[in-house]
Every structure is written in structure tokens, then in C-alpha cells.
Amino acid sequence: MSHLLALDPLLRGSVTWSVFVVVVIKVAVAFVILLVSVMLYIWAMRKVIADMQNRIGPNRAGPYGVLQTLADGIKLFFKEQSIPNSADRPVFRLAPYLSIMPAFLMFCVVPIGGTVSILGHQTFLQVVDLPMGALFILAMSGLGVYGVMLAGWSSGSKYPLLGSVRASAQLLSYEAAFGLAILGVLIQAGTLSTHEIVAQQSWTNAWSFVSHWFWLKTFVAFVIFLVAATAETNHPPFDLVEAEQELVGGFNTEYTGIRFAIFYLAEFMNVITMSAIAVTLFLGGPSGPGLGFLARDNVLNVWVMPVVWFVVKVLALLFATVWVRASLPRMRYDRLMSLGWKWLIEIAILWVLVTATVQVAIVEDWNRLVAASIAVGAAVAAYGVLYASMPKSGEQIEEFR
Numbered sequence: 001m002s003h004l005l006a007l008d009p010l011l012r013g014s015v016t017w018s019v020f021v022v023v024v025i026k027v028a029v030a031f032v033i034l035l036v037s038v039m040l041y042i043w044a045m046r047k048v049i050a051d052m053q054n055r056i057g058p059n060r061a062g063p064y065g066v067l068q069t070l071a072d073g074i075k076l077f078f079k080e081q082s083i084p085n086s087a088d089r090p091v092f093r094l095a096p097y098l099s100i101m102p103a104f105l106m107f108c109v110v111p112i113g114g115t116v117s118i119l120g121h122q123t124f125l126q127v128v129d130l131p132m133g134a135l136f137i138l139a140m141s142g143l144g145v146y147g148v149m150l151a152g153w154s155s156g157s158k159y160p161l162l163g164s165v166r167a168s169a170q171l172l173s174y175e176a177a178f179g180l181a182i183l184g185v186l187i188q189a190g191t192l193s194t195h196e197i198v199a200q201q202s203w204t205n206a207w208s209f210v211s212h213w214f215w216l217k218t219f220v221a222f223v224i225f226l227v228a229a230t231a232e233t234n235h236p237p238f239d240l241v242e243a244e245q246e247l248v249g250g251f252n253t254e255y256t257g258i259r260f261a262i263f264y265l266a267e268f269m270n271v272i273t274m275s276a277i278a279v280t281l282f283l284g285g286p287s288g289p290g291l292g293f294l295a296r297d298n299v300l301n302v303w304v305m306p307v308v309w310f311v312v313k314v315l316a317l318l319f320a321t322v323w324v325r326a327s328l329p330r331m332r333y334d335r336l337m338s339l340g341w342k343w344l345i346e347i348a349i350l351w352v353l354v355t356a357t358v359q360v361a362i363v364e365d366w367n368r369l370v371a372a373s374i375a376v377g378a379a380v381a382a383y384g385v386l387y388a389s390m391p392k393s394g395e396q397i398e399e400f401r
Contacts, residue, residue: 009115010123022118026127027108034107038268039069041318048319049326076261084254086156095154096255096262099147102140103269109133109194110276113286113306124195125286125306133194134186137277138179141232144270145171148241151263152251163250166333167241171232173340178228180348184221185214185281187355198285208287215282220351222282224344229274231340234267235321237328240336275317279310286310346386350379 010019043058043066050057058065083092113125130136145168152164189197201213215222231238241250252263279285288309290301331339354375361371 008124008126008129010121018119019121022121022123023127025118026123030107030127031104034104034269034272035265037272038265039073040066041268041272042069044318045322045325048322052326073261073265076264077258079257081257081259082254084156087254088154088156091150091154092254093259095147095151096259096266097147098150099144100262100266100269102143102147103266103273106137106140107273107276109136110273110280111195111198111285112276112310114302116303125303126195129193129195132192134182134192134197134281137194138182141178142175144232144266145175147263147266148251151255155251155254157254160251160253163241163253167234167251170234170238170240170336170340173337174228174231174238174344177224177340177344177348178232180345180352181221181225181228182281183352184218184348184355187352187359188214188218194280194285198280198287201284201287203284203287203289206289209284212287213282213284218282218351218355220347221355222278224348224351225278225282227339228344229278230321230324231336233270233274235271236325237331238336239330240333271321272314272318275314275321276310278317279313283313284309288312342387342390346383350383354379 010022013019046068047057047065058068061067061071083089108127109130111124111126111129115122116125117123148167148171149164152160152162152167155161185197186192189200191197191200197214202208204212210216234241252260255263286306286309288305290296290305291298294301296302354372357375358368358372360366361368
């Protein structure tokens with residue numbers, strides 16, 4: 001049964017109390033890392049945006065204002081909890097947790113290091129390595145929409161319901177492109193295990209970031225993934241879920257106190273988790289050069305350096321999200337949906353076909369350049385036909401009565 005549940009060497013033998021303790025330690029550490037990361041990310045985001053806008057940002061709570069997010073969380077924890085009289089109370093209480101749990105569960109399959117020893121047991125430096133880890137990521141990203149939809153529906157008010165409907169439409173629209181972008185990586189890797197995907201992007205020389213990492217081989221999928229993940233996490237410029245000037249705050253209008261804080265926490269936790277998934281699938285995960293003056297099995301090369309490289313890559317993507325937040329205005333809703341349905345999904349499907357063609361050419365020992373050129377040409381022609389058949393702005397569309 002353990003072979004069906006995980007590929008981690010920790011679970012390949014009999015499950016003893018020490019194995020159980022190791023699993024509990026990994027789960028607890030992953031949860032703490034996410035919570036602390038959210039707190040630091042919000043603080044860093046406010047400081048960086050303040051610097052971009054020639055402001056100071058938070059500077060009162062703690063050194064450089066680093067405790068400001070903690071102070072905000074404590075304030076929300078002790079604020080009054082209110083539930084509308086017309087609300088469906090059990091669902092109203094459940095919805096925030098349905099939003100935050102998928103972000104944590106997705107992070108559980110992300111490898112942040114290599115194979116290490118904990119309490120005498122060899123284990124991967126990730127909570128669990130599922131044989132179908134990539135499918136698990138897709139399943140959890142799809143579950144997030146339930147928290148948003150149920151929050152609006154259970155509030156018993158038309159404004160949260162309108163906000164949740166719009167948010168659900170946005171999430172479902174970009175879920176397709178998100179899944180197709182991941183599929184491009186899976187075709188390249190030939191496995192669903194996140195640990196195996198990272199292993200195929202191992203660092204062997206100075207050019208491994210070009211020759212082994214998947215960001216260049218699947219560049220189109222990488223770009224589509226970043227755009228779709230940004231929309232999935234309601235991050236600017238796709239933050240139409242919280243369009244305050246139109247929807248009084250969106251699906252969480254009726255939430256107060258700690259329940260509102262959980263939605264707030266879930267949004268930023270999703271940003272961090274999506275950045276970690278992007279690093280895992282496209283940027284080699286924890287792979288990177290070790291300390292050459294030390295042995296490969298030295299504790300610094302086994303434990304520290306992989307984690308350092310993983311953190312550096314995630315921080316680079318998180319800084320990019322802050323830069324986008326500070327730079328781009330919010331998109332109009334019709335353009336948001338047009339980007340998802342008329343561009344990303346079609347390009348993602350065609351890129352999957354191109355990737356599959358190239359992989360078949362490699363297996364069958366065909367000329368890769370010729371096969372890739374034919375596949376790209378066919379994809380461009382197919383998209384041209386699709387684009388020509390799309391209704392243009394201002395074009396009259398016949399209505400069937």
C-alpha cells in the first residue's frame with residue numbers, strides 16, 4: 001500500500017512510530033514555513049511597492065516594520081465575528097477553510113531539497129512524493145473555486161453572490177490554460193511525480209539551467225503557466241475578484257475578523273505556492289551548484305544548498321509578482337475573459353501538440369528540426385484559422401431566437 005501512496009523511501013518499509021514522527025515533523029514544518037512566508041511576503045511587498053512609489057511603507061511594528069503583518073493578524077483574530085441572519089451558517093463557516101487548504105496541500109508535493117536523513121530514516125525533503133503529484137496539483141487548484149463560490153452563496157446577499165460568480169468564472173476560465181501548461185511539462189518529463197520532474201532537471205554543469213531545466217524547452221508553456229497562475233491567485237492585474245469599486249469587496253463582503261483574515265491569508269499563500277510549483281516544474285526546483293570545495297555528501301551540500309537555491313528561485317518569482325502588482329492596472333473583465341478563452345487556451349493546446357510531436361521525433365529518431373518546424377507551422381496555421389473564425393470587436397453576431 002505504501003508503494004501506491006508515495007515514492008518516498010521513508011514509506012517503502014514498515015511504518016513505525018519513528019516514521020510517523022518524521023511525517024508529523026515534515027507536515028508541521030511545511031505549515032509553519034508557509035505561514036511565516038506569507039507574513040514576510042506581505043511585509044516585503046508593502047516595502048518594495050512603497051519604495052517604487054517613493055514612500056516609506058510599514059516602519060513602526062518591529063525592525064523596519066517586519067512585524068506589521070503579525071500585528072494585523074492579531075488585530076483581526078480578536079475582532080468581532082459576525083454572520084448575516086440570512087446566511088447558511090455551516091457553509092459560511094466552512095468556506096474560508098476550503099480556500100486555504102488547497103494552497104497548503106499543493107505545497108506538500110513540492111520538493112524543496114534532495115534526499116536527507118531524519119531520525120535515521122532516508123526521506124525526500126518534501127512532505128510527500130505522490131506518484132500522481134502533478135494531477136494532485138491540478139485537483140487542488142480546482143478545489144479553490146469551491147471556497148470562493150460557497151462564500152458568496154452562503155452569505156445570503158446579492159453582492160457577495162455576484163462577486164463569487166464572477167470570481168468562479170475567472171478561476172474556471174484560467175484553470176484550463178493552467179492545466180495545459182502543466183501538461184506540456186509532463187510530456188517533456190514523462191512522469192507525474194514532482195520529485196522525478198526535479199530529478200530530470202539536475203545540475204551537472206554551468207549550462208544546466210539551459211540544457212536541463214524545462215523553462216527553455218517549454219518556454220511557451222512557462223509563460224502560459226505564469227499568466228494563468230497569476231489569474232488563478234486573483235493577483236493584479238487579474239484581481240477582479242476584489243473589485244471594490246464595483247462589488248463592495250467581492251465574495252468576502254460579509255466576512256469579518258479571523259474568517260476574513262483566512263481569505264486574505266489564502267490569497268497570498270496561493271501566490272507563494274504557485275511560485276514554488278513554477279520553480280519545481282520549470283526552474284529545476286532545488287537543483288543548483290553546490291560548494292565545490294566540500295564533498296558532495298557534506299551536510300551543507302545535502303541539506304543547505306538545495307534549500308538555498310529553491311528559496312532564491314522562489315524569491316525571484318515573488319519579486320516579479322510584486323513588480324507586476326505595482327506596475328500594471330487592473331484589466332477590464334471582458335478583456336480578462338478574452339485573454340483566457342481566445343488566446344491562452346488555444347495557444348496552450350497547440351503547444352501541447354508541438355511538444356508531443358517533438359517528443360515522438362526524439363523517440364522515433366526523426367530529424368528534430370524538420371519535425372519541430374512542421375509542428376510549429378501547423379500550429380500557427382491552425383491558430384490563424386481559429387483567430388479568423390472569432391468574432392471581432394464591433395462585429396455583429398447573429399442571435400438565434
